Amino acid sequence: KAGVTQTPRYLIKTRGQQVTLSCSPISGHRSVSWYQQTPGQGLQFLFEYFSETQRNKGNFPGRFSGRQFSNSRSEMNVSTLELGDSALYLCASTTGYTEAFFGQGTRLTVV
């Protein structure tokens, strides 16, 4: 069974640009959640989707958005990038009732 796949693995963007990250969950998993990981703030919850609906949202500005498609794949978008957005962005999938499985993450560097 394939695991959670995140693309791209690495990304370099300049300030002011926007970026879209992709997450393909494990087959059969309907819930996808996103996290930002930085050395200073640790793992912080961004949002959670279940069956194409945003179920929860963390305390991030509106520049951070996401969506989930009918096949459960999810994307997150960050607009007007800032240097502080440099982080490892992790996606996790679950059936909704079991433990979450994480992808390898996308490392975003904003220069």
Next chain:
Amino acid sequence: LAKTTQPISMDSYEGQEVNITCSHNNIATNDYITWYQQFPSQGPRFIIQGYKTKVTNEVASLFIPADRKSSTLSLPRVSLSDTAVYYCLVRDNAGNMLTFGGGTRLMVKP
């Protein structure tokens, strides 16, 4: 917002038992407590999950008191390869948000 706290770091020696406690005062009533292990440049890896009392699997045990305001991950007979950062994850009962603890960096020495 719920505060989920763990010790920042712990040291141990090979063969010892390690216990890492996570405090989660505002845990949601009906959700599980989950622990993850993370190595550098990798996503967190599931270790164990529980709702109450004690859960044991092939790699760890999880102890949860009746009030569920804390949980303790127990790693029996650690080895050098258990050197990693360990996180607890809970859902808080305020905004229903998933909240990670700050992570405990475990260093296992020979």
